[in-house]
Amino acid sequence: MRERIHLVIIDPQNDFCDLPAACLPSDQTKPALPVAGAHADMLRVAALIDAAGAGLSDISITLDSHQHIDIGHPTFWRQADGSAVAPFTPITLADVSAGRYMPRLPNALPRVLAYLERLEAAGRYTHMVWPVHCEIGAWGHNVHPAVRAAYNRWEEATLNSVNKVIKGANPWTEHYSAIQAEVPDPADPDTETNAGFIALLRAADRVLIAGEAGSHCVKATTEHLADAFGPNETGKLILLTDCISPVAGFETQYAQFLADMRACGLQTAKSSDLLIDLFKGLS
16 A cells, blocks of 8 residues: 655745745845745755655645734834834843833733743743744745645645645744644634644654744744654654755754754655655656
């Protein structure tokens, strides 16, 4: 029986891709948060989909999906003097407690303090203010055109639909992982553990993971999957290292993530090598 191979593409969206000028619409000067190497990564993902064809039993994509005013955007924050907070500013609980940075909505302060306390207690990430990105309804939220064209061809050839996983619409918590938000909101089930997505992936014999960025959303999703799968099943997770890149300045974190995942049994491979290994003999 043919293996069930599930391709997961994390956040293959325009705002994360260093797209060349020819790929940009006339009213778009650049993507909001381009990751160096992401455009080439997405071209390799598209080539993998086309080459593998029916050898892929399932494809899932995750979509970072944010409000304009979001705790991870400058639009949410102000400095002590009322001035704007620049993108790529880390904000800690101590910063907010001291009044160096504050939410622009004054009555949000207690909730923000509780959020930062829980985030820092988890020890996974320092809160970061990113440029406004992947805003729902905006061009940057759309899937990289080559990836979308490739998975549309796969859908038409196999008569299967790509599974789309939405994350990040709650403006009160960072949501790097497609499995759960960094600080789940008890009032919002969409921030809690996505048990259905975990079950779908566990049904596969192999789960191929690609996407952006390796230092954040790929990292967070894969770590949560490794925890959910446990030591007996982590070997079915395969990171496609030529289809993933880190955010600039976070290369060390990405390298440590790869080392940690290999240590707990995950596999890494290049997409071209994987085609030879898994899909040889397929028409």
